[in-house]
Amino acid sequence: MTATLSDFFVYSTRTFKALFQPPFRSKDTFQQLEFVTWQSLPVIVFCVSFAAMVTIMESSFHMKLMVQNDSLVPGFASLLILRELGVVVSSLLLTSRVGAGLAAEVGSMQVTEQVDALRMLGIDPIRFLVIPRLIACTVGGVILSLIANLVCLYCAMLISELKLGYSSGSFLTGMRAFVSYKDLVFAMIKGGCFGTVIPIVSCFFGLRCESGAEGVGKATTNSVVVASVAIIVMDFVLTYIFSHFY
C-alpha cells in the first residue's frame, strides 16, 4: 500500500512536470477530447436528466409531507443540482465510461509490450499516453459539467411544470432566489478537477497492469473504484473550500 502510494506520488509529479514540456500533441489531444466529450455526451445527458427529475419529485414529495408546501422546491432543487448533482453524476459517469476505457487501453498496451516499444523509441509513455488524455479529460470535465447542469436545470423545470404545476417563470424566479453564477462557476471548477483525477488514476493503473486478461480487468476495476472514491472525497474538500466564498 505504501509502495503504491509512493509510486503514485512519483508518477503524478512526473505527469504534472510533463504537462509543460514539449512536444505538445495537439492532434492526439483533440482526438481524445472528441472521445471524452462528444462521445460521452449522450449517456451523460440521458442519465443526469433522470437524476434531475427524480430529485425534484422526491424533494416535492418530502416537503409536502413535512411542511405541507413545496413552493421552495424549485430553489432548493436548483441549488442541489448546480452545486452537486450535475457535476458529480456526470463525473462518476465519465469515470465509468472514460476511466475504465483508459485503464483497459493503457493496460492492454502495457501487457502487449506496446509501452516498452514506445520506451525503446525514446518516447516517454507519460508524455505520449497520459498528457493528451489528461488535458482532454480536464477540458472535457469542464464542458460536460456545464452541459450537464444546464440539461439538469431544464429537465427540473420541465418536470416541475408538468408534474408540480409551477410555470417556467415561477421556477426561474425560485431558482434565482437561491442560486448565483458562482454556483455554476464552482461546478465547472469541480468538473475540471474531477476530470483531472480520472486519467491520472486510470493511466496509473494501466501502466502498472500485470500480464493477462485478469491483469487488465483488475487494473480497470481498481481505476474505476479509486477514481470514484477520489471524486467523492475531492467533492467534499472542494465544497468545504468553496463554502468560504459564498
Add this chain to the structure above:
Amino acid sequence: MASAQLALNDVSIGFGDGVLLSKVNLSVMPGECVVLVGPSGKGKTVLLKLFAGLLKPTLGQVQIEDKDLNQLAPHEQKQLLLKMGMLFQKNALFDSLSVGENIAFPLREKTKLSEAEIQERVVYFLEQVGIGHARLLYPDEISGGMQKRLGIARALALKPQIVLYDDPTAGLDPITSRLIVDLILRLRAENKSTVIAVTNDMVRAYQMADRIAMVVDGEIVITGNKAQTLAHQDPRVVQFVRGQLHGPLTESQ
C-alpha cells in the same frame, strides 16, 4: 582487438525476493550474432530488456559501446538506445495504427524526414519483409507470420546498428520460421548490424548464431558455435540441446 559493442559486467537482477540472474557476464562484438537459449522463465527476455534499457540491473553494468547505460543522463541514454531496434516477443505492434503507419511512426517521431521520404521508406521496408500488399491493413487483420515480419520491419525502420530479437519464431510453423530467420540473416548482412536473439528452437539457433549462450540457473553458459554446442560437456547444455526428459534441468524443477 576490437572492444565489445554490448557487454554485461557482473550483472545481477531479481524480482521480489528471488534472484533471476547472478553476476552474469556477456560480450557481443560488432557485427556478431549471439543467440540466447535456455529453459523458459530463466531470464533470456530479461537479458534483452537489460540491453534495451527497459530494466535496470540490481548490480553490475550494462555497457553499450563502452558506456554504462544506466549511468548516462536520460537524453544520452535515449540517443544511445536509438541505435537499437527490438522485435518483442508479442510483437508489440501498435494496434490502433495500420501496418504502414506502424513503420512510419518511429520515422515521424525520431527523424526529420519529409512525409514523402517517410512513405518511401515505409514502402521499402514493407517490400524488404515481403508484406507490401498489407500496408493499409491493421495488425489484427494479418497472420502471425506477417505480424512478425512487420515487427522486424519496424525494429529496423530507424536503421539501428544493434537489433534485439525476442523469440522471432515463436508460434510459427517450421516453414514460416525458416523464412523469418532467412530474413533476419539477410537484413543483418545488408545492414551489418549486431544481433542478439532469443529462441528455444535449436535448429534456428544453429542457423542464426555465431555464438550460442545458454541462460540457466541464474548464469550464462557460453557454448560456442553449432559444433561446439553439440560437443559441450555441461550436462544442462547436453540435456537442453538434445531435448532429454531426464537430467539436471528437470531434476531441479
